Amino acid sequence: xxxxxxxxxxxxxxxxxxxxxxxxxxxxxxxxxxxxxxxxxxxxxxxxxxxxxxxxxxxxxxxxxxxxxxxxxxxxxxxxxxxxxxxxxxxxxxxxxxxxxxxxxxxxxxxxxxxxxxxxxxxxxxxxxxxxxxxxxxxxxxxxxxxxxxxxxxxxxxxxxxxxxxxxxxx
Numbered sequence: 001x002x003x004x005x006x007x008x009x010x011x012x013x014x015x016x017x018x019x020x021x022x023x024x025x026x027x028x029x030x031x032x033x034x035x036x037x038x039x040x041x042x043x044x045x046x047x048x049x050x051x052x053x054x055x056x057x058x059x060x061x062x063x064x065x066x067x068x069x070x071x072x073x074x075x076x077x078x079x080x081x082x083x084x085x086x087x088x089x090x091x092x093x094x095x096x097x098x099x100x101x102x103x104x105x106x107x108x109x110x111x112x113x114x115x116x117x118x119x120x121x122x123x124x125x126x127x128x129x130x131x132x133x134x135x136x137x138x139x140x141x142x143x144x145x146x147x148x149x150x151x152x153x154x155x156x157x158x159x160x161x162x163x164x165x166x167x168x169x170x171x
Contacts, residue, residue, distance in 0.1 A: 007170070011163040018159015025144075025152040027102035032141040034068040035103075035111070036134055043130040047123055053086055054079045071097040090115030110136045 038060055045051045051059075057076035061069045075093040078084065084092070094111050114133040117126070 003171070007167040010166050010170075011160070014163025014166065015156075015160045018156050018162070021159070022152045022155040024102040025148045025155065028104070029141055029144040029148055031068065031101055031103055032107060032137055032144055034064055035107070036137050036141070038064055038068055038072070039114070039130055039134055039137070042118075043127060046126050046130070053119060067097070067100045070100060086119045087116055090118060104140075107137065107140055110140070 041060060041063070042056060045056050054076055057072040057079065061073035061076060063069075064072065071093055074096055075089055078089040078093055079086070082089070091112060094108065094115065098108060110133055114129065117129040119126075121129070
C-alpha cells in the first residue's frame with residue numbers, strides 16, 4: 001500500500017513539474033504580445049497624447065493583463081515614492097518584475113535597452129526606438145511560438161514519462 005502511494009506521489013510530482021515547464025512555453029508568446037501592446041500604447045501617448053510616463057504607467061497597469069500590468073504598477077509606484085530618474089526606475093522595475101515572467105534573457109535585454117532611451121529624446125527619435133523595440137519583440141514572439149509548438153507537449157509528456165521511469169526503477 002505504501003509503495004502504491006509513493007509511486008503515485010512520484011508520478012504526480014514529475015507530471016506537475018513537466019506541466020510547469022510547459023506553461024512557461026505557453027505563456028511566453030502571450031507575454032511578448034502584451035509587451036508589444038504596451039509599447040504601442042506608450043508610442044501613441046508619446047506621439048499624440050504627451051502624457052507623463054508616471055501617469056501612463058498607471059493607465060497601463062489597469063488596462064493590461066498580468067504579469068505586464070504588475071511591471072507598470074511597480075514603475076508608477078517607484079516613480080512616485082523613490083523619485084529616481086525614469087531610466088533607473090525602469091531598470092529596477094524590470095529587475096523586480098522578471099521572476100514573475102516567462103520571458104527569456106533576450107526580451108529582458110530589449111526592455112532594458114528601451115528603458116535607457118525612454119524619455120531622453122525628442123518625439124521622432126523616441127518613436128524610432130519604440131519601433132525598433134517592437135521589431136525585436138516581434139522576432140522574439142515568432143521564435144517563442146516556434147519553441148512553444150516544438151516543446152510544450154514534449155515537456156508535459158516528458159514529466160509524466162520521467163515519473164513513470166522512476167516508479168518502474170523503484171519497483
